[in-house]
Amino acid sequence: MKTVLITGCSSGFGLEIARYFLERDWNVVATMRSPRTDLLPASARLRILPLDVTNEASIRQAIEAAGPIDAVVNNAGIGTAAPVELLSMDTVRDVFETNTFGTMAVTQAVLPQFRQRKAGVVVNVTSSVTLKPLPLVSAYRASKAAVNSFTETLAAEVAAFGIRAHIVLPGRAPDTRFGENGHGRMHGFDHEAYAPIAQQLMSSLTDASAPITKVEDVNEAVWQAVTDAHAPFRIYAGADARAWAAE
Numbered sequence: 395m396k397t398v399l400i401t402g403c404s405s406g407f408g409l410e411i412a413r414y415f416l417e418r419d420w421n422v423v424a425t426m427r428s429p430r431t432d433l434l435p436a437s438a439r440l441r442i443l444p445l446d447v448t449n450e451a452s453i454r455q456a457i458e459a460a461g462p463i464d465a466v467v468n469n470a471g472i473g474t475a476a477p478v479e480l481l482s483m484d485t486v487r488d489v490f491e492t493n494t495f496g497t498m499a500v501t502q503a504v505l506p507q508f509r510q511r512k513a514g515v516v517v518n519v520t521s522s523v524t525l526k527p528l529p530l531v532s533a534y535r536a537s538k539a540a541v542n543s544f545t546e547t548l549a550a551e552v553a554a555f556g557i558r559a560h561i562v563l564p565g566r567a568p569d570t571r572f573g574e575n576g577h578g579r580m581h582g583f584d585h586e587a588y589a590p591i592a593q594q595l596m597s598s599l600t601d602a603s604a605p606i607t608k609v610e611d612v613n614e615a616v617w618q619a620v621t622d623a624h625a626p627f628r629i630y631a632g633a634d635a636r637a638w639a640a641e
């Protein structure tokens with residue numbers, strides 16, 4: 395029986411990816427910054443471990459405690475939105491620590507066992523915002539675009555060892571806690587110069603007629619990346635992400 399380790403399972407995509415793999419008879423190591431046992435159905439195939447992707451010791455302990463794993467899903471991530479002129483550099487650093495450096499560090503921690511076994515899959519959840527120069531999300535886009543490039547090189551570097559690496563690019567998924575969790579990192583929307591751009595962005599984000607991404611889309615994309623040896627390197631999750639990719 396195969397084992398997947400997923401980061402950021404306390405809500406949203408991570409929680410649903412964990413549930414999806416559990417329902418398909420995988421062993422699941424669902425990691426969370428603050429572990430909760432009431433979110434997923436009890437199962438002998440489920441382990442819940444603490445993991446803060448910004449903390450090296452936490453990563454090392456979680457990977458040790460998890461034992462052999464067949465796939466890792468770097469899903470943990472945080473959002474931010476602000477005009478470049480008004481970005482808080484502390485916030486930019488926090489976003490890169492989680493989205494970019496956290497993903498790199500967790501990947502690095504699993505590679506030795508993947509290389510020794512000549513098998514393993516790394517799935518990095520980035521975003522379809524990397525496809526378009528959207529205003530106000532420069533730092534978030536940059537943090538995810540860096541992961542796209544990192545993963546491209548990783549895939550080329552480790553293919554000879556039987557290891558695969560993929561990026562899953564979801565579109566906008568209003569059903570998760572992403573917006574709510576990122577609220578404290580949104581700045582400058584009421585600034586005189588930038589308010590019109592912010593309003594335009596907000597109305598496009600709240601347009602009920604626009605296609606969106608569902609958690610099921612992300613579940614299926616991650617499942618394809620992990621289980622299909624011929625899965626494409628980039629997998630777009632959601633109707634909106636696929637439409638942008640086709641533009």
Ligand SMILES: NC(=O)c1ccc[n+]([C@@H]2O[C@H](COP(=O)([O-])OP(=O)(O)OC[C@H]3O[C@@H](n4cnc5c(N)ncnc54)[C@H](OP(=O)(O)O)[C@@H]3O)[C@@H](O)[C@H]2O)c1
Nearest residue numbers: 402404405406407427446447470471521566567570571572
């Ligand atoms: N929703 C969207 O529109 C969308 C679109 C494209 C891509 N994405 C990406 O999809 C991924 C999942 O987001 P989501 O929509 O499911 O949002 P979410 O509901 O906010 O989930 C984010 C998860 O990441 C965890 N996390 C944050 N910082 C962490 C850290 N330092 N260490 C470990 N876990 C941490 C959160 O845990 P806590 O409960 O501890 O905060 C939470 O479990 C993110 O990488 C996001 O960038 C989201």
